[in-house]
Amino acid sequence: MKEQMISLGAMLLAACLVMIIHELVKSIVFVARSKNASKDKYEIFRVYQYIDPIGLLFCLFGFAGFSKPYMYRMRDRKTNFWVGIAGFLTLLMLAAAGLLVCQSTDSLTVFVVSQYVSVFSIGMFFVNLFPVSVFDLGLVIAGAAPDKFFSIIKNDYVIKMILILTIILGIIKSFSANIFLFFLEG
Numbered sequence: 553m554k555e556q557m558i559s560l561g562a563m564l565l566a567a568c569l570v571m572i573i574h575e576l577v578k579s580i581v582f583v584a585r586s587k588n589a590s591k592d593k594y595e596i597f598r599v600y601q602y603i604d605p606i607g608l609l610f611c612l613f614g615f616a617g618f619s620k621p622y623m624y625r626m627r628d629r630k631t632n633f634w635v636g637i638a639g640f641l642t643l644l645m646l647a648a649a650g651l652l653v654c655q656s657t658d659s660l661t662v663f664v665v666s667q668y669v670s671v672f673s674i675g676m677f678f679v680n681l682f683p684v685s686v687f688d689l690g691l692v693i694a695g696a697a698p699d700k701f702f703s704i705i706k707n708d709y710v711i712k713m714i715l716i717l718t719i720i721l722g723i724i725k726s727f728s729a730n731i732f733l734f735f736l737e738g
Contacts, residue, residue: 559664560612566668567611568603570676571619574642575602578688579622581638585631596622616675616724621686633695639680639688647673651735667732675728682715684708 579596604620611617650670657663680688683704694701704711718724 558661562661562664563612563668564608566665567608567617567672570611570643570646570669570672571604571607571617572599572602573646574639574673574676575619575621577642578635578639581635582622582631585628585634610719611672611675614675614719614722614725615671615728616679616719617672618676618679618687629695629698631695632691636688636691636695639691640677643673643677643680646670647677647732651732654736671728671732674731675724678724678727679715679719682711684711684715
């Protein structure tokens with residue numbers, strides 16, 4: 553029972569860290585690129601706002617969650633694009649950092665948290681590949697091809713249902729775990 557509680561605590565800590573870092577970096581890019589972001593400058597550092605309870609549950613049970621995005625008011629296509637790219641790059645860097653720590657630590661606790669950070673980052677990367685309007689790919693599409701973005705908005709419900717099914721069926725969890733193991737052992 554004690555090991556299960558420690559593992560659950562490590563999962564919660566890792567999921568929250570991934571959510572916060574992923575959205576915080578995107579928010580910093582947004583504020584840096586925005587001309588009228590003076591009110592957002594300090595508000596983005598209230599990091600608890602990035603933790604999505606439903607996304608947290610998906611992380612715990614499907615290893616593929618999502619965070620609560622800061623509600624951007626973007627009118628600039630380039631800002632949309634760069635915020636989406638920043639999200640993807642942050643998740644890749646978190647996954648790589650988690651793997652590096654796993655390979656170099658002797659501490660079991662640090663290993664377990666780093667393992668979950670890496671697996672959750674990979675899972676969130678796959679989740680953000682779904683063209684949902686507020687996810688990273690949606691932001692990239694909004695910046696690169698705004699006309700395609702409107703079709704995403706029209707089909708948002710269907711895309712979200714497909715995403716939920718892939719999480720429930722364990723497809724993203726399987727991809728994430730296999731990628732983590734490949735790089736950990738390789």
